[in-house]
Amino acid sequence: MLWTVTKALLRVKQRFMGLIFRMINPPVPKLISGAGSIKKLPEEIKKEGLSHILIVTDNVLVRLGMLDGLFAALEKSAIAYTLFDGVEQNPTIENMEAGLKAYLDHGCDGIVAFGGGSPMDCAKVIGALKSHPNQSVHSFRGYFKIKNELPPLFAVPTTAGTGSEVTVAAVVKDAKNHEKFGIGDKRLVPKWAILDPDLTVSLPPHITAATGMDALTHAVESYISRISFAIADEYAEKAVRLILANLENAYDNGSDIQARNNMLLASYYAGLAFTRTMVGYVHAIAHNLGGLYGIPHGLANATILPYILDYSRKDAQTRLARLAVVANIGEKDSSDETLSTMFIDRIRQMNTKMGIPSGFKEIREEDIPLIVKRTMAEAAFAYAPPTLMSASQCDGMIRKLIPG
Ligand SMILES: NC(=O)c1ccc[n+]([C@@H]2O[C@H](COP(=O)([O-])OP(=O)(O)OC[C@H]3O[C@@H](n4cnc5c(N)ncnc54)[C@H](O)[C@@H]3O)[C@@H](O)[C@H]2O)c1
Ligand SMILES: [Fe+2]
Missing domain, CATH: 1.20.1090.10 (Dehydroquinate synthase-like - alpha domain)
Incomplete structure (x- = not known):
């Protein structure tokens, strides 16, 4: 009963x-797709008038040399960047806080998320923390808690799975109690999604x-x-x-x-x-x-x-x-x-x-x-x-x- x-x-x-x-009808990111499309990223960053990018990724991808082409292209376009490669699989609150620190320490004004769902979700929450000073990751738990626009966010998926490059969601792990929880808000949808199949070959x-x-x-x-x-x-x-x-x-x-x-x-x-x-x-x-x-x-x-x-x-x-x-x-x-x-x-x-x-x-x-x-x-x-x-x-x- x-x-x-x-x-x-x-x-x-x-x-x-x-x-x-x-x-809600969530926004759809600007889509740049096809083999080699990562090469168009610096041009998009320039168009947006950004001067210092935080690249959010994991150290496996760095070790594989997958970002070398991007680093070279950014340098050629005179776009400064800071690398934050501390994202774990099932990204944690600590990863997000460390990413925010890197963003603030280096005076960044935009974010490139490069990797699977873990770096993309981590980047979304770094952006949310930046645009909500003094708020905790836990304060975003659930739906519709993001009141301010995020810094410009470019998502470059290197797995074909999560769809995080287009979703309202970010999934966070609280390492203290081993719980994963979701944050859902249309402001988390990245503004650009770069779908380059060359990046998934590895x-x-x-x-x-x-x-x-x-x-x-x-x-x-x-x-x-x-x-x-x-x-x-x-x-x-x-x-x-x-x-x-x-x-x-x-x-x-x-x-x-x-x-x-x-x-x-x-x-x-x-x-x-x-x-x-x-x-x-x-x-x-x-x-x-x-x-x-x-x-x-x-x-x-x-x-x-x-x-x-x-x-x-x-x-x-x-x-x-x-x-x-x-x-x-x-x-x-x-x-x-x-x-x-x-x-x-x-x-x-x-x-x-x-x-x-x-x-x-x-x-x-x-x-x-x-x-x-x-x-x-x-x-x-x-x-x-x-x-x-x-x-x-x-x-x-x-x-x-x-x-x-
Ligand atoms: N935001 C959303 O809408 C959404 C949806 C589904 C899942 N998720 C979350 O995304 C996370 C999972 O993301 P995922 O499945 O993409 O995995 P992941 O990002 O955790 O990556 C898994 C492993 O694959 C490696 N890897 C990634 N790309 C590679 C490449 N091109 N070549 C070689 N190795 C590569 C990474 O270094 C890592 O070791 C989970 O936390 C999940 O809860 C989010
Ligand atoms: Fe999923």
Whole structure:
């Protein structure tokens, strides 16, 4: 009885949030795309009249020499820059505070985020801290807490997965209690997105797989959300079509520029979709596995996605069947039951082919109540999944993710 009432209240709240998300109509960054497009960045920075850029990235990318071309191009254009390469995977509050210090110490007036979702999210929050003096990262937690415009932010994704270059979101890890939380505000959308497939060629297959499945999860969770609507559906369909046709090629042959380019576009479209509709339980659980055990975000999503789709099958069957048709899986006139099963099977096959596990031995029995509590709280805050989970159903779901 209590659960029935809670469900009804949640649905009312979701409808309300859905209306708000629709009204917000987030801005879209200026898109610069195609092989070699990073070369256009200095010109854009100059046009904006900026004199000193903070480059936010991680030290793996610096060690790989991936920024050398950018450094040279900035120097040639007489644009001063400061390098902040202290971003960890699942970026922490400390990373963001250190980035702000670098920004202020060097008198920067703009930010280039170069890397995967971790540097892009870190850069967004550095920008928010700069434009809200004396506020903490925690003060931005939740939605609509960013009152002032950020410094000009250029996003250069080097993974094809998060879509952070186009979303209203930044995900933060509080290292003190191992919790990940989200910040959502349209002022976090970068002003420029540079999608250069040459920068993703160096991605090793396992990161290509995990990040690509993150993009697929964005598109699917957006599409089956109760608050999805026409424009978001169009973006999600484009993303699913591109991912199912290109991800395994990019995984098999990292130098396949066409596949790399299509995956960057897919990630961008998936971002455009879910920034309007939010995500669902897959992400809510994945954030906990990232916060508690450091499991990479995309990997967690990839593993969890088929379980949640199985769970939601009854309510999401028509939508999943439509995605199967969009992705050329199965015959159009097959039943929704058949097509939706084929779609979920296809995700499992992709996972198996790309070496993605079907569970995580890191999950500890004693952590399950905390994971359930945090998952339920995150989902209840803003997501509108097709089938709601009670705490005990969520507990059962987490247990399915423990191998053997
Ligand atoms: N803001 C959003 O809308 C949004 C959406 C989804 C996820 N996220 C967040 O993004 C983060 C995950 O981002 P991610 O999956 O892109 O991974 P990431 O940025 O953490 O990078 C993962 C690893 O890949 C390496 N890497 C990145 N690009 C590379 C390249 N071209 N060649 C070789 N190595 C490369 C990095 O150095 C790092 O070691 C999580 O914190 C997640 O919660 C944010
Ligand atoms: Fe994600």
